[in-house]
Amino acid sequence: MKRIAIEHLRPTQATHGLREVEKKTREYKALAGHDLAMAIAEKPIPYVIGPDGNAFAIDHHHVAAALWAAGIKEFPVVLVADLSSLDRAQFWLTLENRRWTWPYDAKVRRIAFGAIPKHVYELEDDPYRSIAGLVREAGGYEKTTVPLEEFRWADLFRAFIAAPATDDEFDAAVRRGIDIARSESAIGLPGFLGKKKPSA
Structure with a gap:
């Protein structure tokens, strides 16, 4: 399987959840x-391959950032599309x-x-993105193949939960997020479970 240096992988989003990255880093x-x-x-x-032959990650930004923080400098990649023939405007429009x-x-x-940002380790922290990731891990909703699903969940939690400033507040926010994810407020979001149990 092809491998790419993390230093050479360009992100396609501006934010990630720092707490989620730190948790993954500890695990690695x-x-x-x-x-x-x-x-x-x-x-x-x-x-995907973009203008000038640059490689752009279209998912797993948290994984890449956590590996970098853990001292891993390269990792396996899967090519989804070669868009190098497009100019910059066409490239980003296609991605969107x-x-x-x-x-x-x-x-x-x-x-x-x-x-x-030009590197996955330069992304801005969005605490609601961490809440979304950890709510999913706790069984609040299911992982799906819908692109950018976690950002949609993060926006839902943003509407109901005050930004946590401490570890205790963050833990409370995740618990509150699980309740919200299982409520009618989340109907229609990808991976919504309601009162059902997560798939094994």
């Missing part, structure tokens, strides 16, 4: 040898039409595509 650092290699191989980064980019800052303000 706790592994070694074969176990670490298997954990890395389980989640190859899907990417396919829902492969999220050009918004941590306050959900639209930004220019050129303002998206």
